[in-house]
Amino acid sequence: MGDRVEEKKGVEGSYGGSYSAGLGEQQLKVPYISVGSPFGLEEAQAVIEAMQGETLTMGKFVTKFQEAFAEYIGVKHAVFVTNCTRAMEVAADCIGIEEGDEVIVPAITFVATALPALQRKAKVVFADLEYDTMNIDPNSVAEKITSRTKAIFPVHHCGLPVDMDAINALAKPKGIYVVEDCAHSTGATYKGRQTGSLGDVGAFSFHTIKNMTTLGEGGMFTTNNSEWAEAVRLHRFVGMKEYKDQERYWIPYHYDIVAPSRTMAASNSSMTEAQAAVGLVQLAKLDKMNARRREIAEYWNQEFAELEELGTPPTPEGRTHVYHLYNLYYRKPEKKNDLMILLLDKYGIQTMIHYIPVYWLTLFREMGYEKGSCPVAERIYAEKLDLPIYPQLTDAQVEYVAESVKAAVKELN
Ligand SMILES: Cc1ncc(COP(=O)(O)O)c(C=O)c1O
Known part of the structure; x- marks a missing residue:
């Protein structure tokens, strides 16, 4: 605790740099990195x-x-x-x-x-x-x-x-x-x-x-x-x-x-x-790396429970979650882009949206699939964004994300 949160320029995406559009010279405090498990x-x-x-x-x-x-x-x-x-x-x-x-x-x-x-x-x-x-x-x-x-x-x-x-x-x-x-x-x-x-x-x-x-x-x-x-x-x-x-x-x-x-x-x-x-x-370290992801996610779950604008998926009884992604609901979908922009531009936190409904993709649209067929999925897509989560996050970064997300949500109210 009390560590400094370092700044970093944009990072490479895992699919040919596609996460960098619009980043320019943006300095990131919590980037969405492409290596999900630390190497030693x-x-x-x-x-x-x-x-x-x-x-x-x-x-x-x-x-x-x-x-x-x-x-x-x-x-x-x-x-x-x-x-x-x-x-x-x-x-x-x-x-x-x-x-x-x-x-x-x-x-x-x-x-x-x-x-x-x-x-x-x-x-x-x-x-x-x-x-x-x-x-x-x-x-x-x-x-x-x-x-x-x-x-x-x-x-x-x-x-x-x-x-x-x-x-x-x-x-x-x-x-x-x-x-x-x-x-x-x-x-x-x-x-x-x-x-x-x-x-x-x-x-x-x-x-x-x-x-x-x-x-x-x-x-x-x-x-x-x-x-x-x-x-x-x-x-x-x-x-x-x-x-x-x-x-x-x-x-x-x-x-x-x-x-x-x-x-x-x-x-x-x-x-x-x-x-x-x-x-x-990596397999020998997996449980430890997953435990760190869970620790981060559970901290954020608690922090975000304060705000009614935010929601986090529950872990039903009898299941363990390994938080490959940390998805957050923002109950004001009309302002989701504003929240993502604020988090990026003001706080240096790079969020993402995983994933678009598959049948909205051109490949499927061209085969005749139509928007509207899975309404719950479409609502989830409208509301959700994912925060950068990986075991390498420092405690300072984890706390910084919680504070920044809460502050950004309040700023948009
Ligand atoms: C849900 C899901 N299924 C399958 C894949 C494909 O995995 P791979 O890149 O190893 O082929 C991914 C990759 O991101 C995924 O997220």
């Missing part, structure tokens, strides 16, 4: 160790990281792949999503959740959200299920687990598959179980901004289904199957190539040893 010497040492190994790709670090991750999540299999988007794509192939199928996704998420269905020419059906948790609303899912529904892709938005009992209760009796998008929720629990172990497949992201990262990119596919896991492993490197019990390593053949499964084509999503080595270190 341990990660650097792990990279050096990986660099000195017998291979730089798909070696012992990848194996160890997968084993450690599977154990942490509580599933039989974890397969390290290039990113969460890829993990969801192979999940779609495991399930056999194809043209004519329908896939339910939440109205507000990153577009990646909807892409596997689109790529396979299935229909993306958007379900509305619960206003309080900002997560997919099981009641809306129930309304959207038809005889063509093949899968539901719930997203543990911001790091708060979805009501998975409700989703599974809708899906299981009808033979609908559940693919959890855990891009935000690594380490979050629901009734004592990790997200990524609650549906048929879990898909994780280790992108630079996430709660843990494998050097900027990376993802994990988790499942208890051994056949699917083997198919994803084959997919990850061109369908290559090595022979084990043979006369010599090249007799009768060095290797064979097979189709990963009837519904999955082979590709190359091999992962590097350095990424896996860093993943192991």
